[in-house]
Amino acid sequence: xxxxxxxxxxxxxxxxxxxxxxxxxGGDEILEIVKEKGSSDARYYPSRVLIKFPSNEITxxxxxxxxxxxxxxxxxxxxxxxxxxxxxxxxxxxxxxxxAVSQSWDEGTGRFSNIPTGSNGCSWLFRDNSITKxxxxxxxxxxxxxGSINAVGITEGxxxxxxxxxxxxxxxxxxxxxxxxxxxxxxxxxxxSASLFNNSTYPxxxxxxxxxxxxxxxxxxxxxxxxxxxxxxSTDTHTAYPPKLCFKWDDAIYSPLSAGFNSGELxxxxxxxxxxxxxxxxxxxxxxVRKKYPVRQFTSSxxxxxxxxxxxxxxxxxxxxxxxxxxxxxxxxxxxxxxDSEGMHFKIYMKGLQPERYYRVLFKHINDEGTIVYDDNxxxxxxx
Numbered sequence: 001x002x003x004x005x006x007x008x009x010x011x012x013x014x015x016x017x018x019x020x021x022x023x024x025x026g027g028d029e030i031l032e033i034v035k036e037k038g039s040s041d042a043r044y045y046p047s048r049v050l051i052k053f054p055s056n057e058i059t060x061x062x063x064x065x066x067x068x069x070x071x072x073x074x075x076x077x078x079x080x081x082x083x084x085x086x087x088x089x090x091x092x093x094x095x096x097x098x099x100a101v102s103q104s105w106d107e108g109t110g111r112f113s114n115i116p117t118g119s120n121g122c123s124w125l126f127r128d129n130s131i132t133k134x135x136x137x138x139x140x141x142x143x144x145x146x147g148s149i150n151a152v153g154i155t156e157g158x159x160x161x162x163x164x165x166x167x168x169x170x171x172x173x174x175x176x177x178x179x180x181x182x183x184x185x186x187x188x189x190x191x192x193s194a195s196l197f198n199n200s201t202y203p204x205x206x207x208x209x210x211x212x213x214x215x216x217x218x219x220x221x222x223x224x225x226x227x228x229x230x231x232x233x234s235t236d237t238h239t240a241y242p243p244k245l246c247f248k249w250d251d252a253i254y255s256p257l258s259a260g261f262n263s264g265e266l267x268x269x270x271x272x273x274x275x276x277x278x279x280x281x282x283x284x285x286x287x288x289v290r291k292k293y294p295v296r297q298f299t300s301s302x303x304x305x306x307x308x309x310x311x312x313x314x315x316x317x318x319x320x321x322x323x324x325x326x327x328x329x330x331x332x333x334x335x336x337x338x339x340d341s342e343g344m345h346f347k348i349y350m351k352g353l354q355p356e357r358y359y360r361v362l363f364k365h366i367n368d369e370g371t372i373v374y375d376d377n378x379x380x381x382x383x384x
Contacts, residue, residue, distance in 0.1 A: 052210030
């Protein structure tokens with residue numbers, strides 16, 4: 001089973017607040033979904049986030065690693081992951097929606113704190129900058145896209161996007177939930193893929209102009225109240241938490257030479273671990289599994305030379321060794337361990353991990369006696 005991460009080529013927050021409709025924030029470390037109270041009125045003005053992932057990396061991943069047919073057969077998944085920063089005054093129920101952007105836009109290098117607020121990149125009003133002033137189209141269009149906002153006192157603008165169930169994703173957060181996003185946008189990326197590989201046009205395929213993230217229309221258009229502030233790390237963050245596009249697909253093959261151990265204490269070791277890997281490496285890790293207390297028997301060779309196996313209900317997980325952030329979770333659908341004549345194994349794509357960091361591998365084995373997690377300081381580092 002496989003996970004692969006792609007990082008953004010650009011992102012920015014755009015604001016409808018009257019003081020910031022012309023402001024670019026392409027250089028900010030934070031992306032935020034917020035409704036700000038006006039400086040001279042009682043209205044609350046929403047913001048939206050634009051984010052785009054590189055087409056060449058999406059194309060390369062699908063063609064060289066997943067396979068175009070597998071990516072489109074309904075078993076592969078793609079999710080948008082934003083790591084939460086500081087949140088304030090949140091309501092009990094929150095919703096985020098994502099749509100495929102239908103117009104090109106420039107990231108710019110502006111920041112929220114810049115004075116004056118003129119921009120060299122996208123804003124609520126413009127797709128490019130405050131010199132060229134290419135406005136975001138408003139209304140509904142023949143290609144299935146729409147844009148703007150229908151609310152008294154809020155300037156039209158704020159992006160254009162395709163509508164319809166295959167061009168969007170969503171996630172709801174309840175009180176106490178982890179506010180990191182994990183929004184399924186598989187169908188959006190499949191539409192991008194159809195354009196990238198086959199030059200398909202709407203409605204079969206669409207150009208990759210990125211994703212817009214926003215609150216539902218009903219929330220944005222209610223200018224009488226705020227839902228609080230949702231803040232996420234951007235691609236310009238100085239932390240280890242940039243946004244990422246997470247691809248998941250099934251590459252596991254379970255063909256052991258003998259049955260997996262269904263009971264008893266096991267000794268598990270990670271071997272062929274070089275401990276340092278280049279960020280472009282694709283590494284197959286091998287796992288040695290044996291009984292901790294094997295039954296005594298007379299043989300002409302060592303028991304330790306024979307591969308042992310977990311059952312096919314076994315999985316791997318990757319954590320950041322310093323922060324304990326779960327990078328790849330135990331996933332019943334996408335982190336199942338493989339088995340062949342040499343034993344158990346799994347593959348990690350290092351390019352999807354942040355370089356110059358240490359990572360820890362964990363294993364989960366479900367057998368007749370229950371679930372056991374093996375965490376014995378199996379470490380490796382990704383380097384540039």
